[in-house]
Amino acid sequence: MILFCCEVKPIKAIVSSSISTSSRSRSTRFLYELEVSLRKGIDEYLKSGNQTEELQNALQLLQIPGIFRKEDRVSPFISIPFCAGCNIVASILLAVPRITVKTLLKRFCIWLGVEPPDVCQGFFDVNAETLIYIADNTPHLSSQRICTIVFQFMGCKEFFKHDWTINIPKEKNIKQLGVTEKKRSNLNPINPIKILHLSDIHYDVDYTIGSDAACDEPMCCRPGSQPDYFQNAAGRWGAYRCDTSWEMFNGALDHITSQHDDITYIYFTGDIVDHKLWGTSMRRNTKVISSVLEKLKNSFEGIPIFPVLGNHDPHPLNAYSPDSVNNKSFSSQWIFKLVAEKWQMWLPTETKETILKGGYYTVLVKPGFRIVALNSAVCFFTNWWLIFDDYDPYGQLNWLVDVLLKAEENGEIVHIISHVPSGDFTCFKNWGKEYAEIIKRFSKTVIAQFNGHTHRQDVSLYYKDTTMKHPINIAFTGGSLTTWYGVNPNYLVHHVDPVFYVRSA
Structure with missing residues (x-):
């Protein structure tokens, strides 16, 4: 049986091998043989639709079950053959007719x-149409670039790529309002303000009590599924392989409002949509986002909420297209328009311009205290549009420098809120590196950072240099309201000095 009707380019023209096998080390020979097996096997599959035994054996060596569910970096022993296999597969996909x-x-x-x-x-x-659009509209796109962006956490590297940088002006001789050791003695631990830190709600509109909570899919508790044992049934208040039900979400907010009736501000660090990565749509995501934001408004009436976008909120998942992409089928403008409208119940009108541009904004909360909200989800490694153009998406980092320069000149204290932590292994390294340089430069102005994404409460320190002897800044990572994956729902309450906006305890 012929699987495809179209002409197939010979695989040998796609990936070339250099260096004779006689001069290869044992590991290099293994990679060479793996390459040959994959090329021949895929070539045959494209012609006949059949898997040869050679292809099956090669694929067996590259098994990566749940690769995108991993919580940490992979060892170099695994990454070397994986990246070699990725380059071969990506080269094949770039060369075959688009219909295939x-x-x-x-x-x-x-x-x-x-x-x-x-x-x-x-x-x-x-996701396929987005990937095809990117492949067709990215000049000189190579398999190595694809693997470097999408699988940087596997150690894949683009050898001839030069990192981009952000122009960061040197520090001026300006009297800082930052918290010095002398000023620390004046902190007011008796009457701190309370900042509620909420993150990663991941509301699942289809959560079904009694459904299978121990499935093999990325997310369980789906309608129509049946557990093998009653212990694996989805409970009323959630399950460890599932996202948040509406009842659990309501219960969490009721608990917070009953226990903390003196909250001053709320930082919501992103991710409203659930983990059903294979079932997103603009319509579904819009409904979920709108429902959650409306509930937050009603539960915390009169309390300013400062929200950011997460990587799960757009459609397709993780995909934030550059503002140069005007095709409505691929543009991310729909979500920026949505939140620009919804967030106005908490934010001043002047924030709309940058929210519409890229989902970020800044607010002078009161004289001397500024919040900067970033869309750091753009740096997430499976934001396919980084393959298309990874240079400072939406000009956000350049904008951040300008905002912090003005804050520095005006003696303001700044909190930065975002979703993906800049040092997380899932954040595109070049973006994270430049962000860290900005924090280093403005460490006297930026007092603290607040992130989400990891579903685990954590604290990260930023250092002056690689000796890691002089910490200069701190980032608080919130936990999550969702129980996915294997965590208890949680939130943070930061007790903050009302003058210098640092944690008082």
Whole structure:
């Protein structure tokens, strides 16, 4: 049976091998043989639709079950053959006729055990057209670039890439309002203000009590699923492989309002939409985001909420397209327009301009105290649009420098809120590196940072240099209201000095 009707370019023209096998080390020879097996096997599959035994053996060596569910970096021993295999597969996908790409993406996802078949099918039904658009509109796109962006956490590298930088003016001789040791003695621990830090709600509109809470998919508790044992049934208040039900969300907010009736501000650090990465749509995401924001407004009436976007909020998942992309099928303008409207119940009108540009803004909360809200979800490694153009998406980091320069000149204290922590292994390294340089330069102005994304409460220190002897800044990572994956729902309350806006305890 012929799987595809279209002419297929010979695989040997796609990936070339250099250095004779006689001069290869044992590991290099292994990679060479793996490359040959994959090339030959895929070539045959494209012609006949059949997997050869050689292809099956090669794919077996590259099994990566749940690769995008990993919580840490992968060892170099695994990354070397993986990156070699990624380059071969990406080269094949770049060269085959576009009509075959979606099918091959699904096949590789299933063959390599990335996710169960129905998840692979649904995910690439949602994402394939975006990937094809990027491939067709990115000049000189190489397989190495694709693997470097998407699988940087596997150690894949683009050898000829030069990192971009942000122009950061040197420090001026300006009297700082920052918290010096002398000023610390004047902190007021008796009457601190309270900042509620909420993050990663991940509301699942389809959460079903009694459904299977121990499935093989990225997220469980789906309608129509049945548990094998009663212990695996989804409970009223959630389950460890599932996202947040509306009842649990309501219960959490009721608890917070009953226990903390003196909250001054709320920092919401992103991710409203659930983890059903294979079932997103603009309509569904809009409904979920609108429902959650309305509930937050009603539960915390009169309390200013400062929200940011997460990587799960756009459609497709993680995808924030550059403002140069005007095609409505791929543009992220829909979500910026949505939140620009919804967030106005808490934010001043002048924030709309930058929210519409890229989902970020700044607010002078009171004289001397400023909040900067970033869309750091743009740096998430499976934001496909980083392949298209990774230079400072939406000009956000350049804008941040300008905002902090003015804050410095005006003697303001700044809190930065965002979703993805800049030092997290899922954040694009170049973006994270430049962000860290900005924090280093303005460490006397930026008093603290607040992030989400990891679902784990954590504290990160920023240092003056690589000796790690002189900490200069701090970032607080909130936990999550969702129990996904294997965590208890939680939130943070920061007790903050009302003058210098640092934690008083």
